[in-house]
Amino acid sequence: MKKVFIFSSSLRVGSNSEALALKIKEGAEKSGSEVTFLSARDIDLKFCIGCLSCVKTGNCVLKDSMKDIYEKVSESDVLVFASPIYYYGISGLLKTFLDRLNPLFGKKNKFKEVYLAFSAAEDEGEETYKRAVIAISGWTDCFDGVEIKETVFVGGVGKPNEAASKNEILEKAYKLGENI
Numbered sequence: 001m002k003k004v005f006i007f008s009s010s011l012r013v014g015s016n017s018e019a020l021a022l023k024i025k026e027g028a029e030k031s032g033s034e035v036t037f038l039s040a041r042d043i044d045l046k047f048c049i050g051c052l053s054c055v056k057t058g059n060c061v062l063k064d065s066m067k068d069i070y071e072k073v074s075e076s077d078v079l080v081f082a083s084p085i086y087y088y089g090i091s092g093l094l095k096t097f098l099d100r101l102n103p104l105f106g107k108k109n110k111f112k113e114v115y116l117a118f119s120a121a122e123d124e125g126e127e128t129y130k131r132a133v134i135a136i137s138g139w140t141d142c143f144d145g146v147e148i149k150e151t152v153f154v155g156g157v158g159k160p161n162e163a164a165s166k167n168e169i170l171e172k173a174y175k176l177g178e179n180i
């Protein structure tokens, strides 16, 4: 049984990227994985202040929801990051989340596989989300043996809840989850 940690970084109600993340969750649970689903809406997440105390002590000096999240992330086999495409990149919240995972940098973490889910108004395939993948690979490349395995993308969804009618892509997200 794999442990899967999903972070959904859109604050929008009816989030399209979250719709993909929830399908991934459904598929992963169906195939017996233990899934932790975390929405940015439900946490208090401060910006990294760059003090690097975590490099010395292993802990973050900031007092917010992250203190309860480090262990969960570190002990997961698989990480899933979901983000709306903002200016062809990731959401600021996902970037902040990745920055705040710095206490795990250089530690022995369990996760090796990362999956991504993006949504955007435009529908030009990889052209629309390739910079977002690059942004996240900047993070994965800094963790030994960690790689981005697969990305699921729903385009043409500018308004909330529009992903709900994209059955083919939702099925793809479900299958991705099932095969984790």
Ligand SMILES: Cc1cc2nc3c(=O)[nH]c(=O)nc-3n(C[C@H](O)[C@H](O)[C@H](O)COP(=O)(O)O)c2cc1C
Residues within 6 Å of the ligand: 010, 011, 012, 014, 015, 016, 017, 018, 083, 084, 085, 086, 087, 088, 089, 119, 120, 121, 122, 123, 128, 157, 158, 159, 160, 161
């Ligand atoms: C600040 C901002 C920037 C955006 N930039 C892009 C963009 O560069 N390309 C694009 O296709 N859509 C862009 N969009 C549209 C969103 O990607 C789209 O509405 C997406 O479905 C939002 O995902 P969510 O529902 O999960 O929040 C942008 C939206 C916002 C609010």
